[in-house]
Amino acid sequence: MDFDLPEDIAQHREKVREFALKEFTPELARKHDIEEKFPDSLRKAAFDNGIVDFSSPWKSLVAIEELCRVDPGLGISVTVPYFGAETIMLFGSDLLKEKYLARVNAGKAIMGLAVTEPGGGSDVAGLKTEAKKVDDRYILNGSKMFITNGSIADFFVMLVRTSKPDDKRHHGLSVMVVESRSKGFTANKLKGKLGVRATDTAELVLNNVEVPAENLVGEEGKGFYYIMTFFNISRIFVAAQGLGVAQGCLDRTLEILRNRKDEYRGMEEVNFAIAEMATRIEASRLLTYKAASYLFQFKPKPEITSMAKAYASETAVFCAEKALELTGLEGITGDLERYFRDAKxxxxxxxxxxxxxxxxxxxxxxxxxx
Ligand SMILES: Cc1cc2nc3c(=O)[nH]c(=O)nc-3n(C[C@H](O)[C@H](O)[C@H](O)COP(=O)(O)OP(=O)(O)OC[C@H]3O[C@@H](n4cnc5c(N)ncnc54)[C@H](O)[C@@H]3O)c2cc1C
Incomplete structure (x- = not known):
């Protein structure tokens, strides 16, 4: 068993780190957090520099980790324009891949994934947005809530109800690609959210939106399974976000403590807290890489993926909290308060x-x- 990353992945990690340290200045991170503005020029720069390389899942994983380590809001913003792409990649027709994915892969379009509704996100089977088939098209009515890239995306992979459920609530759901320029489509940007404020979040309202039948992803009625398959992929990348945030908190805490001249730095409680942060980060990394290793070899283990997602995100929150405790005023008034909000x-x-x-x-x- 070899715990070292292969040379090309390790080199990509270094390249991403250099990019993030150069481009994600504290001033820029603060500006986008305060203004709640998506950093589109940074997205283009990341694309042009080959920072997000979806031809290699391991490269994507370490890139997300390193970008979030330097700044979670900006890091997630430059990697999230592809959110939902795997759904089309795995289940979409050649036409959909050509019509939509090709533009996203070329950095010319932004996409999103719309599942959550105002009535709740955890109970996916309970969603209410309806799509009625009329001739060669579907007519959509309903709304989606907390949708990332909601007011900036060109299109969304959307989970909707195409028929009433039978004995199983998750039956009768389908996935389709919905364009944001469609008549009857409105996006209302949500402001004032707790964290990741550089990412765009919106409510989507669908009022008799017409979607061509060819935009159906895979088969009608199988949408729930497609979305659960997608979550089993995307949760590994959220675990990588958590890992990056947690590591960033430890980096910044050590940097602040190094600059302190008093005895505080040598205190047992401080050293124990640092050791606890580092241990949890290492455990999260092992769990995340193990889940990724199964998935990337096409042998997904959803329970390991869920362990990685839950543990790494909880580690991010733990480390952000400890970082604030250890750095006091400097942390609370500096960049660490942003990590704390983003981690949650x-x-x-x-x-x-x-x-x-x-x-x-x-x-x-x-x-x-x-
Ligand atoms: C910044 C941001 C961006 C987002 N982007 C997207 C996006 O792009 N696309 C999208 O579709 N969604 C998106 N979401 C929505 C997100 O996926 C949901 O917020 C999440 O699934 C939880 O749903 P909810 O907030 O409606 O909470 P609810 O489902 O109402 O849950 C409320 C609480 O009850 C708990 N709970 C619920 N059911 C159970 C149960 N059976 N057992 C035990 N506890 C339970 C939950 O853990 C939670 O603590 C985003 C959310 C945020 C905050």
Whole structure:
């Protein structure tokens, strides 16, 4: 068993780190956080520099980790324009890949994934947005909530109800690609969210929006399975976000402590807290890389993925909290307060920690029964 990354992945990590340290200045990070403005020129720069390389999942993973380590808000903003792409990649027709994915892969379009509704995000099967088939098109009515890239994306991969459920609530759901320029489509940007304020978040309202039948992803009625497959991929990348945030908190804490001239630095409580942060980060990294290793070899283990997502995001929150405690006023008035707010979001999106624990326990009890 070799715990070192292969040379080309390790080199990519270094390249991404150099890019982030040069481009993500504290001033820029603060500006986009305060103004809640998506950094589009930074997205283009990251694309032009080959920072986000989706031809290699390992490169994507270490890139997300390093970018979030330097700044979570900016780091997530430059990697999230592709959010939902795997759904089309795995289940979409050649036409959809050519019509939509090609533009995203060329850095010419931004996409999003719309599942959550105002009534709640965890109960995916309970969603209410309706798509009625009329001739060669679907007519959509309903709304989506907290959608990343909501007011800037060109199109969304959207989960909608195409027929009433039978005995199973998650039946009758379908995925389709919905263009934001469609008649009857409105995006209302949400402001004032706790963290990752450089990312764009919006409510989407669909009022008789017409979607061509060819925009259906895969088969009608199988949408729930497609989205759960997607979450089993994306949760590994959220774990990488958590890992980056946690590592960034430790980096900044050590830097602040190094500059202190008093005895505080040598105190046992301070050293123990640092050791605890570093240990949890290392445990998160092992779990995340293990989940990724299974997935990238096409042998996904959803329970390990959920462990990685829950543990790494909780580690980010733990490290952000410890960092503030250890650095006092300097942390609270500096960049660490932003990490603290950003970290909490990771425990919520793409499955709250409670939902991840439900997935883990379901797998364990299923195995026990078997
Ligand atoms: C910044 C941001 C960006 C987002 N981007 C997107 C996006 O791009 N696309 C998208 O579709 N969604 C997005 N979301 C939505 C996100 O996925 C949901 O917030 C999340 O799934 C939780 O849903 P909810 O907030 O409606 O909480 P709810 O589902 O209402 O849950 C409320 C609380 O109850 C708990 N809970 C719920 N069900 C159970 C249960 N069965 N057992 C135990 N506890 C339970 C939850 O853990 C949570 O603590 C985003 C959210 C945020 C904050």
């Amino acid at each position: 979001i990771l425990e919520i999106w793409e499955g709250t920690s409670e939902v991840e624990k439900l997935v883990i326990s379901r797998f364990l009890t299923k195995e026990e029964k078997a």
